[in-house]
Each structure stands twice: as structure tokens, then as C-alpha cells.
Amino acid sequence: MSAQISEAKLTWQGSTKLIDLNKVRLWGPWFVAEYRLRNMSKWMWALIAFGLGNPLLYLMSVGIGIGALVNKNLGPNGIDGVGYLTFLAPALLATAAIQAAMDETTFPTLQGFVWDRSFFSMIATQLRSRDIVGGIMIASAIRCIVNTVFYELVLLAFGAITLESIPVLSFSAIFAGIAFACVMLAVSSYVEEDDGFFALVGRFIIAPMFMFSGTFYPLTSLPIYLQWIGWISPVWHSTDIGRNLSYGHAVEPWLMFVHFAYLAAIMVAGLLVANRKFGMRLNK
Amino acid sequence: MIVAKGLTKKYEDFVAVDGITFSVKRGESFGLLGPNGAGKSTTMRMIASTSQRTSGDLTILGKDPNKFGPEIRAHLGVVPQQDSHDRELKTWENLYIYGRYFGLSRKFLKAKIVELLEFAQLTDKRDTKVSALSGGMQRRLTIARGMVNEPEILMLDEPTTGLDPQARHILWDRLFRLKEEGVTLVITTHYMDEAEQLCDRLIVMDKGKIMAEGAPAELIKKYSSKEVLEVRFGSKNNAEAGQKIAHLGDRIETLPDRILVYSEDGEKILKQIHKMGLEPQTSLVRRSSLEDVFLRLTGRTLVD
Ligand SMILES: Nc1ncnc2c1ncn2[C@@H]1O[C@H](COP(=O)(O)OP(=O)(O)O)[C@@H](O)[C@H]1O
Numbered sequence: 001m002s003a004q005i006s007e008a009k010l011t012w013q014g015s016t017k018l019i020d021l022n023k024v025r026l027w028g029p030w031f032v033a034e035y036r037l038r039n040m041s042k043w044m045w046a047l048i049a050f051g052l053g054n055p056l057l058y059l060m061s062v063g064i065g066i067g068a069l070v071n072k073n074l075g076p077n078g079i080d081g082v083g084y085l086t087f088l089a090p091a092l093l094a095t096a097a098i099q100a101a102m103d104e105t106t107f108p109t110l111q112g113f114v115w116d117r118s119f120f121s122m123i124a125t126q127l128r129s130r131d132i133v134g135g136i137m138i139a140s141a142i143r144c145i146v147n148t149v150f151y152e153l154v155l156l157a158f159g160a161i162t163l164e165s166i167p168v169l170s171f172s173a174i175f176a177g178i179a180f181a182c183v184m185l186a187v188s189s190y191v192e193e194d195d196g197f198f199a200l201v202g203r204f205i206i207a208p209m210f211m212f213s214g215t216f217y218p219l220t221s222l223p224i225y226l227q228w229i230g231w232i233s234p235v236w237h238s239t240d241i242g243r244n245l246s247y248g249h250a251v252e253p254w255l256m257f258v259h260f261a262y263l264a265a266i267m268v269a270g271l272l273v274a275n276r277k278f279g280m281r282l283n284k
Numbered sequence: 285m286i287v288a289k290g291l292t293k294k295y296e297d298f299v300a301v302d303g304i305t306f307s308v309k310r311g312e313s314f315g316l317l318g319p320n321g322a323g324k325s326t327t328m329r330m331i332a333s334t335s336q337r338t339s340g341d342l343t344i345l346g347k348d349p350n351k352f353g354p355e356i357r358a359h360l361g362v363v364p365q366q367d368s369h370d371r372e373l374k375t376w377e378n379l380y381i382y383g384r385y386f387g388l389s390r391k392f393l394k395a396k397i398v399e400l401l402e403f404a405q406l407t408d409k410r411d412t413k414v415s416a417l418s419g420g421m422q423r424r425l426t427i428a429r430g431m432v433n434e435p436e437i438l439m440l441d442e443p444t445t446g447l448d449p450q451a452r453h454i455l456w457d458r459l460f461r462l463k464e465e466g467v468t469l470v471i472t473t474h475y476m477d478e479a480e481q482l483c484d485r486l487i488v489m490d491k492g493k494i495m496a497e498g499a500p501a502e503l504i505k506k507y508s509s510k511e512v513l514e515v516r517f518g519s520k521n522n523a524e525a526g527q528k529i530a531h532l533g534d535r536i537e538t539l540p541d542r543i544l545v546y547s548e549d550g551e552k553i554l555k556q557i558h559k560m561g562l563e564p565q566t567s568l569v570r571r572s573s574l575e576d577v578f579l580r581l582t583g584r585t586l587v588d
């Protein structure tokens with residue numbers, strides 16, 4: 001049934017070869033990413049509605065409402081000598097980037113291992129487990145980047161950020177988004193069955209990370225016994241970088257280094273752990 | 285194509301596959317017959333190079349799967365026991381993404397998908413979401429998917445389990461065609477009729493070990509008689525009646541729900557039973573099957 005449409009001229013052990021292994025080796029992660037993007041496209045309207053609705057909601061309620069209050073009480077340049085929205089923007093961006101990126105590593109991992117076991121069909125092709133890890137991360141990064149750009153356009157329209165600050169704010173948000181997505185990829189790869197684990201993660205990890213990470217006010221104005229949450233939270237590290245680069249919020253050079261090092265470290269650690277666990281589960 | 289020597293797989297202390305030796309030739313349709321838990325799927329995963337063996341030798345297409353997993357997998361078609369489609373994607377999209385995993389070009393896949401949908405009788409379901417397909421259709425889609433890379437060996441793990449009889453017959457028909465086209469098939473099943481229909485040669489597995497090996501007809505000839513008489517005296521009386529007629533035929537098996545008498549001529553045995561003044565509630569004479577072979581080898585039935 002196959003002869004007439006076979007395209008390959010390569011041979012393997014004497015017979016013609018359909019598949020070019022060298023090509024697949026190089027592109028493996030992209031084939032997985034292509035699938036992930038196709039899967040995402042089925043939810044495109046939900047993603048767009050969420051991607052745009054989220055910033056609009058925050059800008060209306062927190063930014064404009066609370067911002068007016070802050071600006072009234074502390075003057076228009078109350079925190080850091082800038083308007084409240086400008087102060088808030090890097091934190092909102094970091095949070096949204098993290099949420100978007102981790103949505104694309106947690107759910108796909110659960111889907112692949114538990115819900116529809118699609119990883120087990122991927123590994124039956126010549127893909128390797130690290131291609132799957134790579135592919136998920138590529139797709140997650142793409143979603144994170146698109147989401148961040150959308151968000152920035154909304155912030156720009158509301159005058160919360162300037163056009164010039166977009167590159168640096170994109171960098172700080174997307175860096176944190178991808179780094180934390182790697183951590184969640186590693187965590188998800190350990191989930192054996194769907195037992196509402198992610199609802200707990202949302203409530204007890206993501207929400208506090210957002211609330212206590214210097215999002216709405218400087219971390220230093222939190223009581224000292226809550227500040228540790230900021231220190232382990234990628235939101236704070238990202239926000240501090242973003243504030244420094246976008247409007248010159250003062251950050252000591254050593255602290256700047258810590259911010260970068262921390263995000264890079266969790267990214268690498270997440271990838272290593274995920275890679276190992278994926279390999280173990282897919283080659284039992 | 286496949287050579288296994290002393291192939292063993294342990295999960296921690298539990299031995300799932302216990303030193304099995306067999307080989308599969310090009311163009312052959314090879315079966316692994318055995319009850320649930322026999323170690324069929326584990327063996328299949330080791331052949332499919334997605335599970336590392338614990339010990340023993342295994343060569344697929346001349347290569348060691350531990351070292352050349354991706355190279356070997358590029359030339360295999362795998363139909364796992366459980367369907368694993370993306371249920372949100374359409375039928376054609378599932379074939380497409382799977383083909384893409386092999387790095388096949390869009391142009392090639394476009395033509396290939398038409399051909400595979402035709403083969404799986406799913407052409408009119410091309411744009412249907414997989415979640416809306418019946419079990420039999422999803423199974424056919426999995427088989428079609430396994431052929432997207434024009435594999436040298438197609439591995440089918442319980443291709444028809446859970447399907448209704450009609451859906452099974454459609455599948456058998458498709459698999460027959462593949463066999464005729466000379467595709468090397470490796471099939472696991474716990475249905476003896478499936479094994480008889482589809483396999484040129486098979487191994488009977490139980491508890492991780494090979495109990496027997498050969499062509500279905502050969503095995504039946506070797507381990508069973510030509511005909512089997514099945515008689516039922518009601519579940520309370522079977523044991524007692526079994527003792528009374530134990531001397532009849534070549535051999536008898538007393539099961540909780542029926543008694544099987546093995547002989548060359550079932551009707552003759554039935555007459556002898558009537559002559560003894562015993563009246564079975566029902567009686568049936570049939571040809572021996574692989575089920576009888578399995579019963580003979582293990583003392584248990586295949587499907588419980
Ligand atoms: N991943 C696993 N971890 C531990 N035990 C397993 C695993 N997979 C299979 N087993 C055990 O190995 C035995 C053989 O399983 P399997 O190969 O699936 O049998 P079959 O396909 O013949 O029904 C079973 O007892 C099963 O419980």
C-alpha cells in the first residue's frame with residue numbers, strides 16, 4: 001500500500017528509508033511543540049479572552065481604583081517616585097507571564113502522563129523523552145511571549161508603561177515565566193494521578209506568591225516574617241528586575257545578580273529534574 | 285526481525301517476563317497468547333524499545349534497543365493496549381501529528397492520511413473530534429496511526445479487546461489485508477479465536493513464561509484431541525458427574541460450569557454418556573481450540 005507515495009531515497013539496512021533520523025534528532029522538540037500549539041489552538045478564544053481580560057480587570061479594579069487612592073494619599077509619585085500603575089506594571093506582567101507559561105507545562109504534563117497518555121504514544125515514535133520536555137517548554141515559551149506582548153499592549157493603551165520600556169519588561173516577565181514553568185514541569189512530572197493537586201498549587205503557592213511578592217507595595221514594607229515568600233518567589237525577583245530596568249528603581253548590584261542567578265538556577269534545576277523524571281516514566 | 289534470548293523484565297522484585305526465548309521472521313504474523321497479567325504487554329514494550337529489559341538478549345531489526353531505541357522505533361508501528369489520542373483534535377489531526385513526530389513532511393502526510401483513513405474506514409469521520417468516535421473507530425484510528433511511518437513491523441497489543449463482535453470482525457479484516465501485503469505483525473491477545481485467525485505462529489504465555497510455541501493447528505494437534513464434547517449437568521452436579529464419566533475419551537476437564545471431554549469423536553462419547561443413564565442439561569460437540577491447549581497447559585481458562 002505504500003510504495004507509490006514513499007518519498008525517501010535514503011536506505012537503512014538495505015531497505016529504503018522513509019525517516020531521516022538526523023533531521024528528527026535535530027527537530028524532535030519542534031515536532032512536539034507543533035503538536036502543543038495545535039492543541040492550544042483549540043482553546044484559542046479562551047486563551048485570548050483570558051490574556052486580554054486579565055490585564056483589563058486588574059487595570060480597572062486595582063490599578064485605577066487603588067492607584068487613585070495611593071496617588072491621592074502619597075501624591076502622584078508616591079512609590080519609587082513614579083505613578084502607581086507604573087510601579088504595578090512589572091509585577092502584573094511577571095504574574096501573568098508565570099501563569100501563562102506554567103499553564104502550558106502543568107496541564108500538558110498531566111494530560112500526557114495521566115489523562116490521555118499521549119506521551120506514551122510520542123515515545124513509541126523515535127522521539128526521545130528529552131524531545132518531549134523540550135517541545136513542551138518551547139510551546140510554553142511561545143504562549144508566554146505572546147501573552148506578555150498582549151498584556152503590554154493593554155498596559156500601553158492605559159498609559160501604565162512606555163513604549164521604550166517594553167523590551168526590558170518583556171525580558172523580566174518572560175524570563176521569570178519560563179523559569180517557573182520549568183519548575184512546574186518538574187513538579188507535574190511527579191504527579192501519578194489527577195487528584196486535584198493543581199487546585200492546591202493554585203491556592204497555596206501561586207496566590208501567596210502573587211500577594212506577598214512586592215506586587216502591590218514594596219516587599220520591604222511587609223513584616224519581616226513574610227518577606228521570605230518574596231525571596232523564594234520568582235514574581236519578586238522578576239518584578240525587581242523589571243522595575244529597575246524600566247524606570248530606574250534602585251536595586252543594589254549584588255541583589256540584581258541574585259535576581260538573575262535565582263531565576264536561572266530554578267530554570268536549570270527544573271529542566272534537569274523534569275528531564276530525569278520524564279526519562280524514568282517513559283522508559284519503565 | 286526480532287530475536288529474544290532469555291528476555292527478562294522485573295518490576296522491583298516482581299518478575300513480569302521470565303527468561304523467554306523466541307524469534308520472529310520477516311513477513312510472519314506472530315502471536316503472544318495468554319491471560320491478563322501473563323506479561324504480553326511488557327514483552328511488547330521491550331520490543332517497541334520503550335522499556336529497558338532487566339536481562340537477556342534482544343535484537344530488533346538487527347540492533348539492540350538499549351542502544352538504538354530511536355533508530356529502531358523509527359521502523360516500528362506500535363498499537364498500544366490503550367488508545368492514546370488527543371481527544372480534542374480531529375481524526376485526521378491525530379494522524380498528522382503522529383506522522384510529524386517521525387519528521388514526515390506535510391506533503392507526504394497529506395497523501396498518506398487519505399490512504400490511512402480509507403484503510404481504517406474513517407474517511408467520512410476525517411473532521412470529527414476523536415472524543416466523538418466509537419471505541420471501534422478509535423481502535424482503527426490507532427492502528428492506522430501505527431502505520432503512518434510505513435513500519436517494517438507492526439505491533440498490536442490486544443487490538444480488539446473491549447470491542448463488540450462486529451467491530452472485531454471489521455478489524456480482523458483489516459489486519460488480514462496487512463498480513464496479505466506481507467507486513468510483519470506481532471499481535472498479543474487473550475482471545476483464542478483471534479490468535480487462530482490471525483497468527484501464523486504463536487507462543488502461549490503464562491506468568492511471564494512461555495508454555496508452548498508453534499502454529500495454531502500444530503499446537504492443537506499436539507496438546508488436544510480432534511473434538512471436544514461440552515456437557516453441563518448444572519453447577520451443583522458437575523463435579524459428581526465428572527467422576528462418573530472420567531473414564532470416557534482421552535482426557536476430561538471438570539470446570540465449575542461444564543465438563544469437557546476430549547476425544548476423536550464427540551458424538552460417540554455423548555451416546556456413551558446417555559447409555560450410562562446420565563442426562564446432561566445441554567451438550568455441544570466442537571473442534572478443539574487454543575483455549576483447550578491453554579487449559580491443558582495451565583489447568584486454567586484464558587478468559588475468566
Ligand atoms: N509498570 C509496571 N510496574 C509494576 N508492575 C507492572 C508494570 N506493568 C506491568 N506490571 C505487572 O506485570 C505483570 C504483567 O503485566 P502485562 O505485561 O501488562 O501483562 P499482560 O499484557 O499479559 O496482561 C502484571 O502482573 C502487571 O501487574
Ligand SMILES: [Mg+2]
Binds near residue numbers: 321325326365441
Ligand atoms: Mg496487556
